[in-house]
Amino acid sequence: MLTSHRFSCSLGTISLYFEDEALIGLDLEGSAGCGERLMAQLARHGIDPTAFRPEATPAALAVEQWLINYAAGSKDPFTLPRKLYGTPFQISVWNALEALDYDEVISYAELARRVGSNGYRAVGTAVGHNPIPIIIPCHRIVRQDGIIGRFGAGDGTETKRKLLRLEGHSY
Template sequence: MTQLSLHSPVGELTISEEDGVIVSVDWGWSPFQEENELLLRAKKMLDDYFDGEEVEFDLPLKPHGTEFQKNVWKIMSEIPYGQILTYGEISDRLNSHARAVGLACGANPIPIIIPCHRVMGKNGKLTGFSGGEGISTKRYLLELEDTFNNLDDNLSLPF
């Protein structure tokens, strides 16, 4: 596994690559740094994202997880920049339950690139986030994307 770390507004992040695909983005700094073309490309995309650019992460990804989790992550990957889905909307697509979707979101090994921060609770409720500082990190990412300005005015956000 090859890793490359970067500084970001939400803390230090480490991108991990295995066999030519991204397998994780973790909070923290890895002591094992090694540059390669894919990791440098992913780092540049993340840097651009944090600089406020609308980035489409077109990277080869292979998150480790169950088939259900991978189905949830695939749907999350399709959520456009500045948009959201609710846990319920994803669960409806998978004929599942919102709670199971929430658990899959929390297990996402490639946050930000697979945008689990773009998944919210019913009626736009800002719910948990497993990375960084939790909900405050999720709020930061959504504000970075100016997502709240795109939400239906009828949604009642808890902040």
């Protein structure tokens, strides 16, 4: 069963997408166009983007509450069910992102090293296709020179800066 849940909080308007009780996507609405990329990515893996039906399931409400708590400064780990649709390489990058602590901000090159790849650009592409931003903290990846870089959710770089500051970083 494919369901979706949309709500607003201090982070912005968020749409969550579930397969059964597992989170498979998050769209932080804004100018960056995350939702279109997410739906195209899910479609490539056989999920019909038109099949989601709005429903505030217990899983959706639990993820909503986690995000509200996160926005209020909670640093609790995300332990709710999630399912990733991507290539094995993408999934390895997303898993490495999830392993980052709240106080870690690293470069694409360092992330590539952690996943055993010399291709920091390939890692950057995988980061850019992260289906669950915020929860899989792709916002904690910056350029080698320390410049914040782009962000594909919400209002792009400004949203990334907001998330990093929320976590106590000085960007």
